[in-house]
Amino acid sequence: MQPGSDDLDALFRAYREACRAPEPSPDFMPKLWSRIEARQTFTFSFRRMANAFLTAAMAASLALGVYTSLPHRTATNPSNYASYVEALADANSIETPDIVAPVRLDLSGQQ
Amino acid sequence: MLVDFELIKRAQGGDSAAFNEIVLAYRKRILGTITRLIARPEDVEDVAQEVFLRLYFSLDQLRTPEVFEPWLYRLTVNAAYDYLRKQRRRQEYRMSDLSEQQMIMADALAGGRADQDQREASKTRETVDALLGAVSEADRILLVLKELDGLSLKELEKIYNINENALKVRLFRARQRVLKAFEGVTKRKEPAKAG
Numbered sequence: 001m002q003p004g005s006d007d008l009d010a011l012f013r014a015y016r017e018a019c020r021a022p023e024p025s026p027d028f029m030p031k032l033w034s035r036i037e038a039r040q041t042f043t044f045s046f047r048r049m050a051n052a053f054l055t056a057a058m059a060a061s062l063a064l065g066v067y068t069s070l071p072h073r074t075a076t077n078p079s080n081y082a083s084y085v086e087a088l089a090d091a092n093s094i095e096t097p098d099i100v101a102p103v104r105l106d107l108s109g110q111q
Numbered sequence: 112m113l114v115d116f117e118l119i120k121r122a123q124g125g126d127s128a129a130f131n132e133i134v135l136a137y138r139k140r141i142l143g144t145i146t147r148l149i150a151r152p153e154d155v156e157d158v159a160q161e162v163f164l165r166l167y168f169s170l171d172q173l174r175t176p177e178v179f180e181p182w183l184y185r186l187t188v189n190a191a192y193d194y195l196r197k198q199r200r201r202q203e204y205r206m207s208d209l210s211e212q213q214m215i216m217a218d219a220l221a222g223g224r225a226d227q228d229q230r231e232a233s234k235t236r237e238t239v240d241a242l243l244g245a246v247s248e249a250d251r252i253l254l255v256l257k258e259l260d261g262l263s264l265k266e267l268e269k270i271y272n273i274n275e276n277a278l279k280v281r282l283f284r285a286r287q288r289v290l291k292a293f294e295g296v297t298k299r300k301e302p303a304k305a306g
Contacts, residue, residue, distance in 0.1 A: 018232035021143025
């Protein structure tokens with residue numbers, strides 16, 4: 001015979017009778033509190049580590065920001081020039097002898 | 112409600128004594144639900160502690176104390192889900208641990224110790240556990256809450272956050288699947304009796 005919905009209900013009723021809630025063991029609460037404390041300790045140390053990391057990252061970015069904002073252009077470093085024209089002008093200044101060399105007139109051959 | 116709203120608010124404020132009172136008020140009910148959900152008595156307390164652990168660390172997220180009970184049930188359901196999923200992964204490994212001879216001996220030993228009533232009760236438990244084990248975790252949990260824990264549709268609506276009609280459909284389908292498994296069990300028993 002095929003079991004029907006009523007048979008299933010009867011089985012569930014019998015199960016409710018057969019399967020009562022167990023009594024909690026005496027160490028239920030102590031174990032629960034020790035688990036809570038263990039989780040809290042873990043969370044606390046993780047948070048402390050995260051805070052330390054965050055502080056270090058902020059300090060590093062601040063230092064980097066200060067470093068990049070300082071004017072420390074040097075003539076020897078070509079990367080500090082704002083433009084190519086500026087770099088070219090600096091490399092070939094008006095005083096440079098090979099561009100503005102003294103003009104020598106050799107008049108001996110004409111005479 | 113087994114506790115008043117004031118107690119919940121105190122626990123939310125970090126009062127350990129208030130939290131302790133809440134656990135003491137609900138632990139037996141939660142242990143009962145978990146016993147029916149996971150069907151492994153040795154792990155029931157562990158899962159119940161996990162429920163209260165989750166409760167402790169998420170109590171501040173509860174906006175209104177009025178929804179405390181459905182919320183606690185939701186935590187219970189989630190913890191049971193997690194346990195059952197892990198259990199399913201371990202199941203094959205555990206079955207291979209015992210030889211057939213060892214299983215027969217263990218059954219005989221258990222049978223010898225138990226009296227007639229206990230044997231009947233354990234047979235019923237085994238049958239229902241087998242039936243609920245044959246369906247998905249979601250079906251199992253829904254049926255346990257409705258049929259074995261006796262929660263009303265209104266209570267289930269709050270736990271599952273779905274409307275009554277959708278819930279009825281899910282319940283109907285879950286029952287149909289269990290009925291199918293029940294038919295299978297009955298069919299297997301009938302030839303055994305005839306033989």
